[in-house]
Amino acid sequence: MTKVKERKSMRDEVLYGLTGPQKSLPSKYFYDERGSKIFDEITELEEYYPTRTERDILKQNVEEIGCHLGDEVILIEPGSGSSDKTRILLKGLNNIAGYIPIDISGEYLFSVASELQKAFPEITIEPLQADYTHSINLPDSLPEGRKVVFFPGSTIGNFKRDTVDRFLAVVADIVGREGAFLIGVDLKKEVEVLLAAYNDSKGVTAAFNRNILRHINRELGTDFDPDLFDHKAIWNEEESRIEMHLVCKEDHEVVVNGTCISFRKGECIHTENSHKYTLEEFGEIVSPWFEVKKVWTDEKDWFSLQYLEP
Numbered sequence: 001m002t003k004v005k006e007r008k009s010m011r012d013e014v015l016y017g018l019t020g021p022q023k024s025l026p027s028k029y030f031y032d033e034r035g036s037k038i039f040d041e042i043t044e045l046e047e048y049y050p051t052r053t054e055r056d057i058l059k060q061n062v063e064e065i066g067c068h069l070g071d072e073v074i075l076i077e078p079g080s081g082s083s084d085k086t087r088i089l090l091k092g093l094n095n096i097a098g099y100i101p102i103d104i105s106g107e108y109l110f111s112v113a114s115e116l117q118k119a120f121p122e123i124t125i126e127p128l129q130a131d132y133t134h135s136i137n138l139p140d141s142l143p144e145g146r147k148v149v150f151f152p153g154s155t156i157g158n159f160k161r162d163t164v165d166r167f168l169a170v171v172a173d174i175v176g177r178e179g180a181f182l183i184g185v186d187l188k189k190e191v192e193v194l195l196a197a198y199n200d201s202k203g204v205t206a207a208f209n210r211n212i213l214r215h216i217n218r219e220l221g222t223d224f225d226p227d228l229f230d231h232k233a234i235w236n237e238e239e240s241r242i243e244m245h246l247v248c249k250e251d252h253e254v255v256v257n258g259t260c261i262s263f264r265k266g267e268c269i270h271t272e273n274s275h276k277y278t279l280e281e282f283g284e285i286v287s288p289w290f291e292v293k294k295v296w297t298d299e300k301d302w303f304s305l306q307y308l309e310p
């Protein structure tokens, strides 16, 4: 039985994060409409290698991936967004019977799903609007088949360790004994490459980082001035992760739901972690639920696509 975490409101989460000893904000609040568009721009940047590398891995190995997935596959994708990488599988394979894209943003989800349904009429496409970080209740009306969860993009790298464990338990629950898990995992590499990917020369990642404050202003009626914060991305060797922070440029105060929060010059708001793993570390993390059966990487071993079975 998977324990379902209770949902907190954005206001509670923001207040909780900004009143702790190290100010922080949940990285999921990067993604309003503007933030999602800026993220799409990030994925096109020369310095941001994960997206194009994973896409190439998928394209180059699509047939072999298909053999591992088996027959009559029901592909389930939490946080599907534009379903961009999934199209490579839907196009390149003939063993996908159903596709369940899951996303919190309903309008976008339904429009992507209907476009996909037109492009792939032979596949049953059933979009599910849900926040997959809490739990996933699949519709009863699914076609018969082998359930495979597809989770590309190394989004797992943005999860804290307890969230990783909870998510793996949810995925194991969904796919059952006969299913599988296909996941993209970014790998440890030279620090310069990592820093460049999160500190791009055009300042797109900086705009993405600051957008979290605009999003909060709009939703909570706060008055953050994003220009009073600098973007900072650092490598934390001990935790093996890139951290993004917003560094306050001058002393000021912001009222959040009646609570006055003071910011001092030089003080940071921690906005995101992006963990990078070795293949061994990742295998160890998933081992209570899954066994890694196959790993595809690029020629520099920068990114991995991993096929796991319970």
Ligand code: AVI
Binding pocket: 042, 050, 153, 154, 155, 156, 157, 158, 197, 198, 205, 208, 272, 273, 274
């Ligand atoms: C979505 N996620 C995997 C991205 C990453 O690389 O951690 C988010 C991101 N943050 C800054 N650039 C991209």
